[in-house]
Amino acid sequence: MTTNRDNLRQHQLERLNAPESGLALLRQQNAFYRQKIDGLTLPLLSLDAMSALPFTLKSELVDDQTNNPPYGTNLTYEPSAYTRLHATSGTTGRRLKCLDTADSWAWFTYCWQEIYRAMGVTSEDRVFAAFGFGPFVGFWAGFEAAQQIGALAIPAGAQSSEQRLDWLLETDATVLLSTPTYALRLIQVAREKGIDLAASSIRNTLCAGEPGANIPAIRERLETGWGARCWDHAGMSEAGPWGYQCPEDEGLHVIESEFYAEVVGVGGNTPVGEGESGELVLSNLGRWAQPAIRYRTGDVVRLKSTPCSCGSPFVRFPGGVLGRVDDMIPIRGVNVYPSAVEAIIRENSNVVEFQVDIRQERQMWAMQVEIEVAPGTSEAEVRAAISDALSIRLGIRSAIRSMPAGSLPRYELKARRFRIHR
Numbered sequence: 376m377t378t379n380r381d382n383l384r385q386h387q388l389e390r391l392n393a394p395e396s397g398l399a400l401l402r403q404q405n406a407f408y409r410q411k412i413d414g415l416t417l418p419l420l421s422l423d424a425m426s427a428l429p430f431t432l433k434s435e436l437v438d439d440q441t442n443n444p445p446y447g448t449n450l451t452y453e454p455s456a457y458t459r460l461h462a463t464s465g466t467t468g469r470r471l472k473c474l475d476t477a478d479s480w481a482w483f484t485y486c487w488q489e490i491y492r493a494m495g496v497t498s499e500d501r502v503f504a505a506f507g508f509g510p511f512v513g514f515w516a517g518f519e520a521a522q523q524i525g526a527l528a529i530p531a532g533a534q535s536s537e538q539r540l541d542w543l544l545e546t547d548a549t550v551l552l553s554t555p556t557y558a559l560r561l562i563q564v565a566r567e568k569g570i571d572l573a574a575s576s577i578r579n580t581l582c583a584g585e586p587g588a589n590i591p592a593i594r595e596r597l598e599t600g601w602g603a604r605c606w607d608h609a610g611m612s613e614a615g616p617w618g619y620q621c622p623e624d625e626g627l628h629v630i631e632s633e634f635y636a637e638v639v640g641v642g643g644n645t646p647v648g649e650g651e652s653g654e655l656v657l658s659n660l661g662r663w664a665q666p667a668i669r670y671r672t673g674d675v676v677r678l679k680s681t682p683c684s685c686g687s688p689f690v691r692f693p694g695g696v697l698g699r700v701d702d703m704i705p706i707r708g709v710n711v712y713p714s715a716v717e718a719i720i721r722e723n724s725n726v727v728e729f730q731v732d733i734r735q736e737r738q739m740w741a742m743q744v745e746i747e748v749a750p751g752t753s754e755a756e757v758r759a760a761i762s763d764a765l766s767i768r769l770g771i772r773s774a775i776r777s778m779p780a781g782s783l784p785r786y787e788l789k790a791r792r793f794r795i796h797r
């Protein structure tokens with residue numbers, strides 16, 4: 376008897392083996408992947424054969440573009456065939472330039488259509504993109520996919536938060552696309568203006584670009600503040616938009632019809648077992664013009680492949696992306712990620728804003744947390760509560776400092792609340 380997952384794996388194998396568009400095409404036309412695929416027998420007899428392919432690292436792609444400027448050798452077609460250019464945000468070093476042809480961009484936006492379908496967004500919806508449309512791929516594809524499903528796409532970049540709020544209310548928007556930090560910021564600005572966003576027409580918020588929607592305390596604050604369901608989403612310029620939140624809240628599903636996903640031990644190459652965490656490795660199955668094959672994403676996830684209550688055959692990652700490989704802090708044999716620290720700080724609703732410095736002192740990790748507390752609350756009590764929670768739940772020693780109201784940075788896009796000094 377074949378199961379859904381067997382069919383899915385067969386579909387993935389067929390996509391990789393397609394002579395006109397799969398690995399065979401890359402071996403023929405893509406200089407970067409030719410060397411990796413060379414030793415492989417094609418067509419693949421099974422997906423297990425993929426494990427013979429070397430991983431692709433972000434640093435390799437960046438080095439390749441440095442050595443072969445400006446666009447590198449991970450190009451399957453002539454330069455003139457490409458119609459779009461985006462770039463990684465460059466927060467961890469040099470930017471990586473990502474190119475798409477009309478076909479590969481159509482694949483990118485198709486993945487977003489799948490996300491909207493999972494959320495129940497339809498042609499009746501009005502999708503409000505609170506996002507500055509720059510080189511970062513961010514919500515560009517989400518904006519275009521909204522039109523493709525027949526919804527109304529509303530651009531909302533290049534305005535003050537007050538103007539955005541007016542624009543959002545004036546347009547009767549039903550779906551908000553933004554970073555979780557910015558969705559929280561809008562709640563705060565609305566409150567200051569005496570606007571109750573829970574009474575607005577927004578029914579769904581889709582948060583991406585940074586962790587947040589996967590952190591229960593943040594999600595709860597977003598759902599209460601907006602009076603709307605909050606959805607987590609994950610993706611990246613290099614590999615594509617790969618994940619959407621399970622409608623039954625079982626975690627983040629990988630769109631496995633468009634991606635072949637593996638989870639391997641952090642720093643290793645052995646697949647992790649059911650329920651274990653490791654680094655997500657992705658191969659996209661439709662962006663052949665500049666593909667990511669066995670790409671080490673740097674995202675740490677926990678693998679669950681048992682049938683999901685929502686009926687999806689796709690694997691899921693409970694708790695979403697748990698953190699980045701580079702941000703891992705090993706404390707007494709346990710790997711702690713900034714998102715776990717953030718989750719604890721955010722549980723305290725008296726914390727308005729915060730910033731964390733983590734450093735190693737005499738072989739021990741120590742953390743300095745600066746917080747702004749809500750007016751009228753006891754700063755000493757909030758400090759003690761956070762310090763105790765970090766110590767008991769994560770085993771981290773911390774020093775907490777109160778800061779004057781409004782002194783810590785506010786973020787609209789990529790938040791930088793954590794500084795890790797190694």
Ligand SMILES: [Zn+2]
Nearest residue numbers: 621625683685
């Ligand atoms: Zn599910």
